[in-house]
Amino acid sequence: MTAADHEGPITHFQAFRAPDEKHLIQILVTLHPTLKELYVIWSDISDCFPEATRIQFQDVFVPKLRDSWLYRVKPHGIKYHPEIVLDVVYGKKSPSPRKNRCNGGGIISVKKTEHHTTGAAPFQDALAEDRDESEDDEPDEADEGDCLEEGIYMEGEPAAGVNELLLEKILVNGGDADTRQGFATSNITWSSTEGQEHAKEKDNEEEQGKSSENDKGRLNEVDNREKAEGEDVLLTIRELLEDHAHQEAGLTIEDLISHRVRDILKSRYTWSQCSGHSRFFCFLPNVDGTPTSPTSTESTPSTITTNTIPGILSDTEFDFYYLCDCVNIPGSKIDSRPHWIGAFGELSYEPISAEPFSLNQIRRLIPIVGEYVMGVLEMLKYGVCIERIPEEWMERVSLTIEFLESKGVQSCEKLMAEKFLGPVSAVTEPILDQLPPIVPLDAKSLREFKSWVDRWSLEDYVQLYPFRTSEGDIRWMCPDHFKSMMPNEEPYLKAATFDADSMWSEGVYEAFYGVWSLRIKTMEGAREFFELTGRMTCTPVLTMSLDWDLGPEDEDELARAIGQLSAAVIHILVRQRKASLEDVEAGFDCGYSSLMRAALQNPSFETFTISRQEPDTEYDYQDYDDMMHILKAYELKSQDRLMTAERETRSAGMKTALLVSNLDSAIEIVPHLAGGYHVFSELRLGFRSFDSGDHLTINFSEVTAAGKTAGSHVEVQRGVEVEDLFHFIDRRQWCDKISIMASLRDGHGLLHAGCLTDVTLQVTFKDEGPQIRDLITSNKRLRSLTLQSTKPIFDPSQAYETCKQALLDHPAIAVFKISGPKAVGQIQSEFTWSNPGDSVEMRVDIVCNHEDRVEAMFQRYGPLIERFEVEGLSLTDATAMGKLARRKKRPFSPKYFSIKNVHLIEPAVREIIQYVVVNGAIEDVVVLGSLASQPKGVKRDTKLMEASAKVWAEFLFATRSRVTELSLRDDPQLRVLEALESQSIQSLDLPRLTSLHFSCAMKKSNLFEYSWLEMLLYLKGPAARDMRNQKEPWVRALELAGLATEEKLSESRMITDFCLYEVKITAEEWTRMLRYMDFSIITCFDVRQKTGFLPETLLQIADVVPRGSTVLKTFFVVDMMDNENNATAALEAKFGPKQVKIKEGDALIALDRFYV
Known part of the structure; x- marks a missing residue:
């Protein structure tokens, strides 16, 4: 119930129904000074209803406010429940549990601090409320002459009278072994989050200080040494009792949320992995005046649930929000938690982080990020590990939680209400351990989610700044926290005006984009730049154009500076120049091998590129507004690439590509540049061209042939002589794939080095037989050999006969293939011999068109042909095939026969094919x-x-x-x-x-x-x-x-x-x-x-989906209109929430973009 003053804040009233009142009584609602929640002061309730013993809604008891550790907080009161009428229950109050403390019996009393109150299960709350609640508003007065009797507990203390007596027995008499063991085993290790652990430590420190002073006064008859020992035991046992009482009472929803989101809080993302996302984000429906449902107003296990979702219609849009991720920054002295970002300055619009999502888009996103967003929303609502969301946003958060629940996403609220309601099924630590935490999003999911997020111009949305920590992960922060987290502001302020102050450079520093992009014209400017970047460890991306002719001394000095950079992404643009004699001999006639060495030995970067300036090309140093691909958003758009190295984390192997002029020299020098082959996950050496043409590719496997991990711990350590390629892969039991695509006429010595596993050669089939045979003989681990003819007319059978004996003698080769040149408008011809080293097991596959000469193939290998795919065939070849098919002994009868575009085959050939198909045993x-x-x-x-x-x-x-x-x-x-x-x-x-x-x-x-x-x-x-x-x-x-x-x-x-x-x-x-x-x-x-589909048609199709089928691989039904249908809710009711990740081996089932 609210009453609004158009010129002032909104005033809320809580409605109460009392047995002796004809009308509802409205009591003013206020904001709690510590919890920041709307609540009704208990003294107001007791003033209006002096004989009230408890407050309830229907048959659900309404407890007093408690903090996240279930301690009652002052001022006392109950939570505000909008749109709900609470019932006041009258009854006879229970007598005061206090009595005078006696001094006999040798029992030492222990006075507890007020915040030692322990949460109870629902039935315990009801007992507690039967006492004189009015006393809660008065200062606690403890008479030192009072004593505790068995089974009686003081107001504001845990209901554990027996435990109190056991505690005193242990302190005075030492207790028996069983008693001590019972207390020892009751201490439970909490799976709380880092933020709550920090808060609990502070509370324990305050409590220990207060308890020490009180205990010293009560133990004055014990000597000083015994007194100190008694204090230590007292504090230890008291903590055990708290955990024991907490376990018996059951955990709160905050504990459940902490458990569910613990892996999210531990997750870390590098610049390459995060795809431009803050670790914490959510979406909220854009609903004006959304009514608050019962589910969104109560956070206790006795929450009243409803299946209705008011306000969310088919045209409802969802606003997208990032949160400031400012928690646990290594080296930071600021104690902060992730928080909601409010409007800035005079801005009148909401601080959205991207364009709104439609309801249909949200439905598609739920399988990707639904559970993750649910965890963030509940942290926001209850203030667990994240600062509690402002009250004015609370209704939208609760509504989103309800919406996700209706789509099958599990919430802690619903879990508490359905599974853990009542004392018998209270949430305890063993039950909690059975609930799986929310799985953090991986890099693939974040990239997929990125494709849905529209951010046309980043300045139009909430301001979040990327901050790279000393451990290499990226945090996106609000401006205030970004500034406060900087170890030193001076270099960042200087970088902002560097291009204006320096006479040697031009460019821009944009903290908002996390990039410093410059064109540096002299070595003096480079020194200034690197001096600043050495102190700007938080900047993720550095883009620099070294726009002068570098001398050998300049390159060596720049290499030393690059080796010390700590940015995540480094892009370097250099001028074209003539390489030094040393670079040419090393196989790098493009030059700049010193810069490559510095990059390969720098452990900090995630992406490193070196490119050359293209002639007559101007580069824009602020061309980084396209954030769709986070790794390519900032690089200068040169196509003349010399080097690329990528890795997702510091400990991961590098995926590296280098432009070289001599494969034989480069393969020897590269491990010396990098410190060994073990630093690579993939190494590609391009010859003449970076992306195409001749190249050598080495894919380093993570598992050896023996099944053991082949990580860096089994590789050559730094400082030890670097192995050559052959000995390196031999020591790794040949688990790596080394493939080369080259032209035989280039005469690469690597072809005969004996370490190749897959070879593709461009040949002319003119006097090249000896070289091919030598290649086969030299590489004993060769598994596949492909010969690509550069001429359209060739005889595949003659080419095979040239290599036949070498193939038969080879111990490992599994595939020998001959292919023709690619032609537009027709299939590429291929002739494949499988198991060419075994004359018994050898089989032949043929893919041919009308230009190929296959008559000899039919004559020599006709009975061995297992697959025959034809798009065209000459009459001569077809006649040979027909004769072979008519033979009674070993006729032409492949297992697989494919005819493509039969209308393009000439009639005479088509008749022969018809005969072979009809009469053969195909x-x-x-x-x-x-x-x-x-x-x-x-x-x-x-x-x-x-x-x-x-x-x-x-x-x-x-x-x-x-x-x-x-x-x-x-x-x-x-x-x-x-x-x-x-x-x-x-x-x-x-x-x-x-x-x-x-x-x-x-x-x-x-x-x-x-x-x-x-x-x-x-x-x-x-x-x-x-x-x-x-x-x-x-x-x-x-x-x-x-x-x-x-x-x-x-x-x-x-x-x-x-x-x-x-x-x-x-x-x-x-x-x-x-x-x-x-x-x-x-x-x-x-x-x-x-x-488009009618909803009833889609549901009719859903009825025939064979979900239990063991043979089904794909059931895919979709219209090409991209229209939203109204059958989604019915499909969810039938199949459950929509899925997006299909497990390996599972069938793909999709009904008009609804994945089952």
């Missing part, structure tokens, strides 16, 4: 292609397209008994389906067909406009086998043709792989199509339609 016959594929320069008129469609229909009719897979892209007029329908009804007799892929950019037609496709699905599914099924109009025709008989259907295989792309399907067609499919055997069901 297991898989695949017919695929697109009607739109036509010879270059040929006009695609109606006559040509109709003729091509007729060829498709005739070929399918001729080979129908053997075809197992059909993948066809028809034209928008469905000419192939029309041609198939004009064929005899026997064209539907495809008994071995199990895979059907059909695509067509439909404009006006629908899927079943031509009944041929529907009849085929009917025959290949369970509908034709179910005699109770309602007869379609054309079923009688199928029966008369003998296609729907029981015998025929029993011999026919059903569809297991079904895909439709760019088609139009009506709701009624969906109903029929689902009836034609047997989803118990489906492995892939993939439909992407151009029309």
Whole structure:
């Protein structure tokens, strides 16, 4: 209940219902001075209702305010419950538990401090409230003559009278062994967060100080030595009693939240991993006047829950917020916690951190960050580890928690209400240990989330500054904390005016972007720059253009400075120059090897690049506003790259690429530049070109052949002589992959070094046989060899015969491949020999087009051909294939035969292929292609397209008994389906067909406009086998043709792989199509339609999803309209919350972007 003054603050009133009052009584609500929560003062309640014994709502008791450790806080009162009427219960008060303390019996009394009050379970709160509550508002007066009796406890102290007597027994008599053991085992190690541990330490220090003074007064008859020992025992046992009482009473929701978010607080992200995100973020619905639900107003286990989510509609937007991450900065003396960022200065808009999300976007984001955001929201609401959110934002936080709960995200509030309500199931430490903490987001999830966050201009959003700690992780902070965390402001202030003050440089320092970007014109300017950067350890990114001709002394001095930089990302732009003789001999005719050495031996960076200036190019030193890719946002856009080195953390191996001029020299010098091969996770040496052309790539494995970790602890230590590549990988048991792509004519000595595992060579097949054979013989660990012909005409069988003996003698080679040059508009020909070292196990795969010469391949290796894929074939080659297929002994009969674009194959060749397919014992016959594929320069008129469609229909009719897979892209007029329908009804007799892929950019037609496709699905599914099924109009025709008989259907295989792309399907067609499919055997069901889904259609599809299937791999149904449908809630009710991460081995199930 509120009353608002338009010129003043809002006033709140709490409504009470008393048995003797006709009307509701309104009591003024105030802000608690320490908890900063709205509450009703207890003395106001006792004044209005003198005989009140407790306050409750229906049958739920309302306790007094307590802090996060369940201690009652003064001033006493109860929490404000808006829109709720609380009931006042009258009754007879319990007698005061106090009595005069007696001095006999040798018992020493112990007076406790007021904040020693311990939280209780709900039933204990009720007992406590039966006492005289009015005494809580009066100062505690403890008569030293009072004594405690068994089972009686003082107001404001824990309900542990027996424990008090046991404590006194231990202090005076020493106690027995069992008693001491009982107390010792009750001490529990708390899984609290760092922020709460710090607060608890401060409380314990104050408590120990007060207790020491009181205990000294009560132990005056003991000598000084015994008194000191008694004080230590007293403090120790008192702490044990507190933990014991806390355990018995059960933990609070704050404890539960602390447990759930503990891994989030421990997580650390480097610049490369964070993708520009603060560690703490959330989204809140943009709702004006959102009513507060019961769930959002009570934080105790007795919370009243509701399934309604008021205010969130289909057009509701969610504002996105980052929090200041200023906690536990190494070296900082400031005690701070992450906090909500309010509006700055005179800004009138809310401090949002990015563009708002739509409700549909939030639904897609929940599987990625939903649980993580729930943890942040609950920390904000309850002030656990994060500063409590301001009261005016509390309603939106509670509403978001409710919304996430409705989407299946677990909250601590709901967990307390559902599982731990009541004394029997109170939350205890053993139960807490069974609840898994929230898993922090990994770098991949943060990158995926980054793609959803729109930040067009960073200045338009809340100001957060990136701060790099001494440990290398990135924190995003508000301006005040960013300044306060700096070890020294002077260099940062100087950097802001460096380009104006210095006559040797130009550029800009932007703390807001975390970058200092400069063009330095002289060595004097470079010295000033590096002197400042040496003290600016918090700046993540340094971009520098060294815009003068560097001499050898300059380069050496710069290398020493670069080796000491501590930034996360360093980009260097240099001028093109003639390399020194030393660099040329080392294989770096681009120069700057000293700078590369400094970078490779610097352990601090995450990304390091060196590029050369391109001729006639100007570079913008402030071109870093595009934050979509955090690693590429700041680099100067030069395409002439000399070096790139990347790693996500300091301890990770480097993924490095270097431009070299001599592979043989570079592979020897690089480990000396870096300190050994063990610092790399991948090393790529580019020859002539950084990204393409000849290159050597070494992928260093993390696991040896023996299964042991091959990390830096087993590698060569610094200071020890660096091993060459061969000895290095030999010591690692050849677990690394060393691949090279080169031209044989370049004569790289590395080809014969004996350490290569994968080789791709560009050859001309002209007098190169000896070199190829020597390569095979030299590299005993060679697993794969590919020869790429630079000429379109070559004889693959002759090339193999040249290397045949060397391959047979090789101990490890598994694949020998010969490929032709890539050509536009046709497949690349490939001839692959698997197991070429074993004449018995050797098999051959062929992918060819009409330009290839394969006649000799058929003659020499015809019976060994296992896979044959053809897009074109000459008549000579086809004739040789036909002769081989007619042989009775070892005929040509591959397991897999694929024909692509049958309408482009000349008629005579097509007839031979039809004969081979129909008469051969081929297991898989695949017919695929697109009607739109036509010879270059040929006009695609109606006559040509109709003729091509007729060829498709005739070929399918001729080979129908053997075809197992059909993948066809028809034209928008469905000419192939029309041609198939004009064929005899026997064209539907495809008994071995199990895979059907059909695509067509439909404009006006629908899927079943031509009944041929529907009849085929009917025959290949369970509908034709179910005699109770309602007869379609054309079923009688199928029966008369003998296609729907029981015998025929029993011999026919059903569809297991079904895909439709760019088609139009009506709701009624969906109903029929689902009836034609047997989803118990489906492995892939993939439909992407151009029309939108009706909600009822989507739910109808959801009913047939075979979730328990052991063979299903993909069930993907989506429209191409990107429209939001209204079936999401129903899908969530059926399948649970939407998923985004599919476990390895699990099926991919998605219904219009709803992932199951």
